[in-house]
Amino acid sequence: KTVIQAEIDAACELTDFLRFNAYYAQEVYKYQPISPSNEVSNTYRLRSLEGFVAAISPFNFSAIAGNLSSAPALMGNAVVWKPSSTALLSNWIIYKIFEEAGFAPGVISFLPSKPLDFSDHVISSPDLAAVNFTGSVATFQTIWRNVADNLTKNKTFPRMIGECGGKDFHLIHPSADLQTAITQTARAAFEYSGQKCSACSRLYVPKSIWPKIEVGLLDITSKLKLGSPLEFDTFLSAVIDGASFKRIKGCIDYAENDDNHKILIGGQATFEKGFFVEPTIIVTTDPHSKLITNEIFGPVLTVFVYDDNKIDQTMELIDSSTPYGLTGAIFANDKKFLQKSIDRLKYSAGNLYINDKCTGAVVGQQPFGGARVSGTNDKAGAPHYLLRWVSPQNIKQTNVPLHDWSYPYMSSAK
Structure with a gap:
């Protein structure tokens, strides 16, 4: 840390x-x-x-x-x-x-x-x-x-x-405040090198606003310092051990060699001075990719871009494509959609956040825990x-x- x-x-x-x-x-x-x-x-x-x-x-x-x-x-x-x-x-x-x-x-x-x-x-x-x-x-x-x-x-x-643990999601709706969604996603995905059971590891973005979300995420991620945890301007540091490093690198290597995935930023992993993995963003066209369904426990965020008119199908994907049910976040200003999504996704997360990142539960304020295999x-x-x-x-x-x-x-x- x-x-x-x-x-x-x-x-x-x-x-x-x-x-x-x-x-x-x-x-x-x-x-x-x-x-x-x-x-x-x-x-x-x-x-x-x-x-x-x-x-x-x-x-x-x-x-x-x-x-x-x-x-x-x-x-x-x-x-x-x-x-x-x-x-x-x-x-x-x-x-x-x-x-x-x-x-x-x-x-x-x-x-x-x-x-x-x-x-x-x-x-x-x-x-x-x-x-x-x-x-x-x-x-x-x-x-x-x-x-x-x-x-x-x-x-x-x-x-x-x-x-x-979990395979925690951020769902962005076209009505969301884009900068809030971008900033909160970067924090949730990459703080502590993603080694939180609540870390955001899958992101669902509508096609109409994906270009702006992409630019914003890449801009923030490019500025995140990976280095010594003792330096106050460091945002993330090494992962815990060699086994974790190998697992995370394996996921990145998989994305590099699969046509359904594209690494947008990051992807470098080196253990010359420690088990350091760059904050990595991957976009996939496969909503059932193992990077979407399996827990990685590292600084890897996988993005799925959905058609705006398929929001209901996207919520079904969020709810059914992984066996986990720990945390999730919905970003929207459309009150009707918020009410609908809160009800539709009520079993997908034990801790559900609205216009806030899916990490950072506080004792006495957000009692923590999830169901399903979480x-x-x-x-x-x-x-x-x-x-x-x-x-x-x-x-x-x-x-x-x-x-x-x-x-x-x-x-x-x-």
Whole structure:
């Protein structure tokens, strides 16, 4: 991350998670059921889960890692935390801060490990009560299968909470403010080298305004500095590791060698001084291209230009051409179209933005999460998320003795 992006994540957002979760915990504990008279009192308590929570965090956000491990602990659970192998130091510092802040030793166990070892010794434990995960679809599916295979050994049915990325869209309508759409798209696609699960990676533009959108995007992209994250004028830096670099470069190479694709800008990838990939814009004539349907997790934006009179078909493409459903954005000033598109695309994104980029959810303002293969949509940053880490119990106490086994209606029937 660049300096500012890192501060937003590791300092500001993590602090927000801790403060809002503490506040939400106070609020969810306030609920009590109705006690209709002095004869009966009903109470409702929230117990910790019976067992431990396995927290598996990604490399790309320190705030996510801190929240995955601390939220279940805040609600009374023991947590075994597996950090990403490419984020060990930052996560270790967070863990030590938690201990210094007062989490009892052992409440959160920091356990760097290989995925297979973690699965064999943690996920397969009969005491597993829940999995709190952020990462790839394939990994979460594997974990879910492993949990299912062990159900006959488990003391409870483990809860599965996961966020798995997306193939996030920007849809531009002819009525949109063009400069807003251009600027927001460039930011959403290329900040943090596209290594956000919410990053804009597919753009749908009407043919009538594509020439202006193209000029604007190329102008901004040509000015984005790719360099050291420690320099304040840097917009994006290296991708995380060699495997990521190879995957992203493979997508660019595919576009270079396929007649349905054209690279408009960028496309260079070099690892002489790090795993640097230029911000890249590709236009395709194939709305089902793998660059449109598959998550890339890098600074690659794929554009599909649609006929103005095929906006309904385009929304169908947006909704059906990928299995994801995380974030999306609609740019339009036509109020009737906005209402129509918000309804039509309601299942395409767990976080939907109007005339704003599809990244940058703020804790307490835009609770975050998606459905379909993007995850279980449990909305981190909202009160509902904390309810996943407790097991409610209702207690009824009768305060008046009962000596007669029969009911009053029985005597009246005679």
